[in-house]
Amino acid sequence: MSIDPALAFNGVSLTFANGTRALDEVDLEIRPGEFVSLVGPSGCGKSTMLRLAAGFETATSGTVDLASDHLGYVFQEASLLPWRTVARNVELPAELAGVPKAERRERARDAIERVGLAGFEHHRPAQLSGGMRMRASIARALTLRPEVFLFDEPFGALDEITRQRLNEEVGNLFVRDGFAGVFVTHSVPESVFMSTRVVVLNGQPGKVAADIPVPFAYPRDPELRYTAEFAELASEVSAALRGAKQEARA
């Protein structure tokens, strides 16, 4: 292949201190311009892979290679600091990196606008809905101009309509910014709608069970979800997931 991967897992295994084996010899490459969803049964190590990429965990063996230090990470919960306004929350990464005030304000304003939260800069997280909090969390990650963007099951707690809308909007960000995306989810339709590739993991310990390309062009129309081609791919992912689950039980 010509382009170097943005994120590569090379034979990565991870055993936690308590003896739990989370990942077993995982090989996975994500190239710039790819958006890869990780699906799998609970406890298969999907989130652990993101945590390894972000440096929160260290692999027991194998290597995790990141091509860029422009890393965006959206957590399962919005994890905004409740005592800070939306604007100050979005500024946080730049603030920690020592970016001068004027510039980080500018970046935060831009990011807030891009996630459609303009006008809510001075609200506190408690005054926002779950969907809006997630938008703020995405804006916070955007301020770093991520080249690798990790999403750890970000929309699991949202209602279906909000979730679909945010799926479409993250898709738009992907089209514009062309980052390499890794998206952990439990939802098969979400994984197919978002991604250029769906990787199914089985557990435990986690191992790649299937790698299914999704050929639909971007930007993706919301109506794509109701086409026969979409249903076919979704059922393929479901089947792989069922297989993974059975294997996990065996």
Place this chain on the structure above:
Amino acid sequence: MTATLEAVQAPAAQAKTPKRPLWPFKTAPVRVFAPVVVFVLVIAAWAASSHLLIPEASRFLLPSPEEVLAEGLLDAVARTEILTALWSTVQVALVGLALAIVLGVLFAVVMSQTRWAEYSLYPYAVVLQTIPILAVVPLFGFWFGYEFGSRVIVCVMVALFPVITNTLFGLKSVSSAEHDLFTLHGASRFQRLWKLQLPAALPAMISGFKISGGQAIIGSIVADFFFRQGVPGIGRMIDVYRQRLATEELLTALLLSSLVGLALFWCFDFLAGRVDRLHGKR
């Protein structure tokens, strides 16, 4: 702007956070009325016991409320005596409390930073709480003298533990996701402490201060009761009134010191309300 997330509907109506009044007791009727009812009932029960249960000759055991008011508060000499003593007690308590807050937060911060510091220091913080203060007060007298400084040390000693435990609890209450966020962005230890742990700990810290406030006043009174030197405080006056069988003054001194404790508690409660609002609660 090219591709963006679609805008959330403009927040025209709620663009401004609704301004809440600075004075937090807007539910005044119940919050003021209920304690007043209790006050009236207690005073009535007190007056009834004093007049109906106790024979005239031994009325000094429990003088009635109006006698306490007349001889303790309305009598100029007694009033001056008690208020002067109260001021001395309050000064000691406030200095002690301030020191306890500074030292306690400092200790808790140190303990939150390294596990070995917590393991090695925490048992002694607990010991501090369980030492019978009455046994230590005379020792402090031997070591540090019998005046202002020693009284303050006693206050610090009794007020320190709630500050340490509550602050430490607050510092450790930060969720692992928030810690991950700071790790992701390469936060320094100081940034993590200053921008994450301390703000998150603030509500718990203030609950600690609330307890310590009352403790500091008790400490100040107890120390003065024992040391009986320097400017007389409430502790010494209580002993004097006891010997004189001046129950009216004794009760006045007690009631006024509790009022100070109450005022201190309210101050911290008010502060807690502001912090809760800052954290988006209430």
